[in-house]
Amino acid sequence: MNTHLFSELRMDLPGFQALAALLKDWTGIALGDHPQGGILMANRLAALMERLGVRSYEEYHSLLRALPPGSEPREAFVSALSIHTTAFFRHPHQFEPVRQAYLASRGNFRVWSAACSTGAEPYSIVMALDPLRHLVPSGFRVLASDIAEDVIQKGQAGTYTEKEMEGVGSDLKRRYWASVQGGMQWRANPTLKEKIIWAKFNLVTDSTHALRDLDAIFCRNVLIYFDPATVHQVIGKLISCLKPGGLLVLGAAEAGAVQHPGLERLGSAVFRKTEGKLAVPGA
Ligand SMILES: C[S@@+](CC[C@H](N)C(=O)[O-])C[C@H]1O[C@@H](n2cnc3c(N)ncnc32)[C@H](O)[C@@H]1O
Known part of the structure; x- marks a missing residue:
């Protein structure tokens, strides 16, 4: 992980909030509303963006919004920011x-x-x-x-x-x-x-x-x-x-x-x- 890029990104609060709002609109997931969820989200966003070579939250936000539903980057965004923990015969x-x-x-x-x-x-x-x-x-x-x-x-x-x-x-x-x-x-x-x-x-x-x-x-x-x-x-x-x-x-x-x-x-x-x-x- 590029830690320098990550620390730069974490300071961009409006950009982060725009992505959190997009996630909430598309999935209902309000991860950005909670401090722990926010940290998890920032970590996962950094990894997703590094893979795409995207340098800012704003750029990532514009890219996601321009893509049709079902496109790979949108799917990856939704899946990476959903928590998939599960188990057989849970409860x-x-x-x-x-x-x-x-x-x-x-x-x-x-x-x-x-x-x-x-x-x-x-x-x-x-x-x-x-x-x-x-x-x-x-x-x-x-x-x-x-x-x-x-x-x-x-x-x-x-x-x-x-x-x-x-x-x-x-x-x-x-x-x-x-x-x-x-x-x-x-x-x-x-x-x-x-x-x-x-x-x-x-x-x-x-x-x-x-x-x-x-x-x-x-x-x-x-x-x-x-x-x-x-x-x-x-x-x-x-x-x-x-x-x-x-x-x-x-x-x-x-x-x-x-x-x-x-x-x-x-x-x-x-x-x-x-x-x-x-x-x-x-x-
Ligand atoms: C923590 S897992 C729970 C799995 C299973 N129900 C269990 O209890 O073991 C939550 C799942 O909800 C899915 N999820 C999140 N938002 C969703 C939505 N808006 N509609 C449908 N599934 C959603 C995630 O992709 C994730 O796989």
């Missing part, structure tokens, strides 16, 4: 209410993993529900989405290192995963892969109109990066995608802030959509 107790709801359903159970990062969450959902398939013959599907293309591609490829697979016990590995690369990596079997549909989806800017009557939504550890107004808007959208009685599963750190008349709290950051029909603003 494991949250899978049980979803298993119970699946058992109580008549099948055609549909789950959305709405900020799925590299795929550990949707694969965990499949591993939690698939063992029940003999009891619920018409089965289930999982939609896995994220704002960042590169993490979706990793999820779709379905190959993980031994370390990434830490939360997956040996029984589940035997049943659903193949050892590849001389035992260095694990690849998801077709039983897992065929249950998941992958999509690029921005929770803040994309429309959820095509998504209705879902049985459960996992939206974990992403709302913490949004400001309160954006959280409220996204929660409204998610509620509109659920069927009455459907479950909304959030990250432990974000559930406290959620007070919505369309939701009742079941505990452990798991909520149920209330049965009555509500007009949800922002849906």
Whole structure:
């Protein structure tokens, strides 16, 4: 890293704020609003800009704004400034209410993993529900989405290192995963892969109109990066995608802030959509 360039850039506060505002507009991520997030953002911006040979925040801002959505530098900007930390069976107790709801359903159970990062969450959902398939013959599907293309591609490829697979016990590995690369990596079997549909989806800017009557939504550890107004808007959208009685599963750190008349709290950051029909603003 060019430390001289980095220290010069950090002093350009208006330029930094313009990039933070762009990130917030495009993704909802308010990283620049917090001191720790600001430092992380400045570090990552320095690396991105060095790669492109861009010398100032202003130049980088103009370049990004001139490019069409989906172009590589825009994708790299969004992905580098999103936090992709994830794990298999993260917050494991949250899978049980979803298993119970699946058992109580008549099948055609549909789950959305709405900020799925590299795929550990949707694969965990499949591993939690698939063992029940003999009891619920018409089965289930999982939609896995994220704002960042590169993490979706990793999820779709379905190959993980031994370390990434830490939360997956040996029984589940035997049943659903193949050892590849001389035992260095694990690849998801077709039983897992065929249950998941992958999509690029921005929770803040994309429309959820095509998504209705879902049985459960996992939206974990992403709302913490949004400001309160954006959280409220996204929660409204998610509620509109659920069927009455459907479950909304959030990250432990974000559930406290959620007070919505369309939701009742079941505990452990798991909520149920209330049965009555509500007009949800922002849906
Ligand atoms: C910390 S990871 C959480 C992954 C997983 N849900 C979990 O809890 O393990 C947050 C993910 O949210 C994604 N993300 C950030 N902003 C988003 C947005 N506006 N729409 C959809 N996904 C977003 C990031 O790309 C990142 O992969």
